Amino acid sequence: MRGRARDHGVRIGVLPTGPHNAITDVAGVLVGHATVVHDTPTVARTGVTVVLPNDGRIFRERVLGNAFVLNGAGELTGITQVCEWGLIETPIALTNTMSVGPVHDGLVRAMLRDHPGIGDEHDVLIPVVGECDDSWLNDVTARHVTPDHVDAAMAAARSGPVAEGSVGAGTGMITCDLKAGIGTSSRIVDVAGDPVTVGVLVLANFGTLDQLRVDGFAFGRHLERIGWAAERRINNYGSIVVVVATDAPLTPSQLGRVARRAALGVGRCGSTANHGSGEIVLAFSTGNAVPRDPDATRWTWTIVPDRRIDPLYAATIDATEEAILNALFAAEPVVGRNGRRIEALPVDVWDDVRRRLDLGGAPG
Numbered sequence: 608m609r610g611r612a613r614d615h616g617v618r619i620g621v622l623p624t625g626p627h628n629a630i631t632d633v634a635g636v637l638v639g640h641a642t643v644v645h646d647t648p649t650v651a652r653t654g655v656t657v658v659l660p661n662d663g664r665i666f667r668e669r670v671l672g673n674a675f676v677l678n679g680a681g682e683l684t685g686i687t688q689v690c691e692w693g694l695i696e697t698p699i700a701l702t703n704t705m706s707v708g709p710v711h712d713g714l715v716r717a718m719l720r721d722h723p724g725i726g727d728e729h730d731v732l733i734p735v736v737g738e739c740d741d742s743w744l745n746d747v748t749a750r751h752v753t754p755d756h757v758d759a760a761m762a763a764a765r766s767g768p769v770a771e772g773s774v775g776a777g778t779g780m781i782t783c784d785l786k787a788g789i790g791t792s793s794r795i796v797d798v799a800g801d802p803v804t805v806g807v808l809v810l811a812n813f814g815t816l817d818q819l820r821v822d823g824f825a826f827g828r829h830l831e832r833i834g835w836a837a838e839r840r841i842n843n844y845g846s847i848v849v850v851v852a853t854d855a856p857l858t859p860s861q862l863g864r865v866a867r868r869a870a871l872g873v874g875r876c877g878s879t880a881n882h883g884s885g886e887i888v889l890a891f892s893t894g895n896a897v898p899r900d901p902d903a904t905r906w907t908w909t910i911v912p913d914r915r916i917d918p919l920y921a922a923t924i925d926a927t928e929e930a931i932l933n934a935l936f937a938a939e940p941v942v943g944r945n946g947r948r949i950e951a952l953p954v955d956v957w958d959d960v961r962r963r964l965d966l967g968g969a970p971g
Contacts, residue, residue, distance in 0.1 A: 609939065611771070612932040615954055616961040617822050619932070620925035622918075625793035628929075629769045630806030632793040633852040635662045635893055638808065639764030640775030640789070641756040650944040651751040652744040655710055656775035656789055657760045658699040658808060658850050660893055666722050666732075667899050669696040672891035673859045675866035677873070681846045681885015684711055685733040693859025695891050696899075697734045698761065701776040701810045701848055703741045706752035711736050713757025729899065737848035737887060739812035741779030743840050744943025769808070772938030779943060780812035782847075782934065783819035783827055783877060784839050786941050786949045787811040790934025794922035799915045803855040803894075805922040807869065809930045813845035813884050818877035821932060824964065826957065827877065835956060838948055844883030847873055847931070851923055856894030856909040861916060866890040868920045872927025890923075 612619075613628070625632025637659040643651045661668045672695035674686050684707065689695055697718060702710045714734035719725055725732055741747065760775065769791045771777075777788020793806040816839070819827030849869045857865065866888040873886055880886045895908040911919075935952045942948045 609937055609951065609954060612929060612936045615936060615957055617932055619822060619929040620921065622794040622796055622922055622925055625795055625804050625806065627768050628793055629791040630658065630793060630808040630850065630852050631766045631769055633804045633806040633854050633893060636660055636806060636852050637663060637764035637766055638769045639760040639762065640770055641759040641763065642774055642778050643751045643756060644778060649746040649749045651746065651749070652779035652941060652943045653703045653706065653741055653751055654775040654778045655752055655756045655760045656701045656777065656810065657764055659764050660695065660852065660891060661896065663764065665698060666696055666718060668896040669694045669899065670891045670893055671857065671859050671862060671895055671897065672889065673863035673866055675863060675870065675888045677870045677886035678880040678884055680883045681738060681887050682707060683735065683737040683848065683887045683889060685735040688733050689735065694897060695735060697732055699735045699850060699889065700757060701737045702752055703745060703747055703779065704738045705747040705750055707736050707738050709750065709752050709754055710757055713754030716754050717758060717761060735889065737810065739780055739810050739846040739848060740844065741812065743781060744941055744947060744949060745779035746944050771933050773941055776810050777934065780810060781840060781845065781949050782811045782931065783814040784816040785935055786938035786951045787934040788938055790930040790937065792926040792929035792933060794926045796918040796922045798855055798911055798918055803853060805919060805926055806852045807923065807926040807930045808850045809927065809934060810848045811931050811934045813847045813878050818879065820875065820877045821957065824960065826960065829960060830956065835953060844881060846885035849873065849888040849927055851888065851890040852893065853919065854893050855911055855919055857892045858910055861911065861913065862890040862892055865919055865923050868923045869927045872924040873931065875928045876931045
């Protein structure tokens with residue numbers, strides 16, 4: 608086990624983390640992975656990751672949500688309805704670009720199995736599926752991911768610690784020419800006298816080595832200066848999907864503002880949201896459940912006043928930055944299709960930089 612960013616002296620911001628420093632620190636949020644790895648008949652380095660709000664009761668107890676697209680060379684199905692209604696009513700699934708269809712189908716199959724009234728007693732549904740391109744390591748044309756992998760990821764969904772790096776949807780993902788994938792982090796903040804939690808999970812797959820920054824330090828350029836070599840992708844296209852969860856009672860418009868702040872956390876790690884990269888953020892709040900009740904004439908919500916929301920912005924930015932770094936620090940090197948090898952972030956080099964920075968020396 609390589610550990611996480613904090614195991615190597617990285618402390619992003621001053622806010623405390625939740626007990627697991629993960630999106631699952633938001634009560635009721637579950638995460639599950641299904642990892643697909645094999646070499647025959649073709650190479651698979653891919654998978655599915657699911658996020659289940661409200662202990663999986665998301666269809667019956669919908670949550671308020673919103674989204675933000677920094678650069679749109681990517682996909683998050685259902686985003687137009689989420690932004691229109693301000694509601695999320697299905698599990699959130701992440702996978703590779705060319706597996707969106709099977710994963711979408713898997714979510715539909717699972718929802719119909721659990722809620723047979725869909726399409727009759729209840730309206731139809733549009734699952735939320737986000738993607739990044741893992742084709743540098745994974746044979747995407749073979750479409751290894753199936754609806755059964757969605758079932759496996761949902762069955763594996765748990766609270767508590769979350770596996771990071773080369774796991775689930777992150778198995779074939781690369782960030783700044785280094786192995787990355789799934790990362791997560793959380794923060795606890797005081798909002799109007801009440802402690803609330805913000806949790807972030809990322810599927811990180813963006814950027815080039817020269818862009819990489821670790822806690823503000825241009826670590827990627829340092830690696831280039833010392834001659835540390837890593838195989839590079841042929842382009843800097845990639846993507847990142849960010850999922851932000853909070854138990855703070857926020858409105859959809861407030862969640863849209865929170866989602867935009869997550870993009871600042873992505874930028875802190877070096878992203879410039881390149882032309883072919885998709886930077887998409889989905890944010891939801893468990894603070895106000897919206898029951899599926901056709902006879903309801905009104906809902907009563909508790910709402911954080913706008914003037915009290917600033918701590919949530921800071922928490923979102925810090926947790927997004929650390930989630931990306933956790934994906935990088937946790938990931939192991941991976942050899943994929945055509946014998947391509949993507950190295951992991953060299954923690955020994957970072958540890959040396961960190962010691963020298965702590966002593967006031969200038970690394971490199």
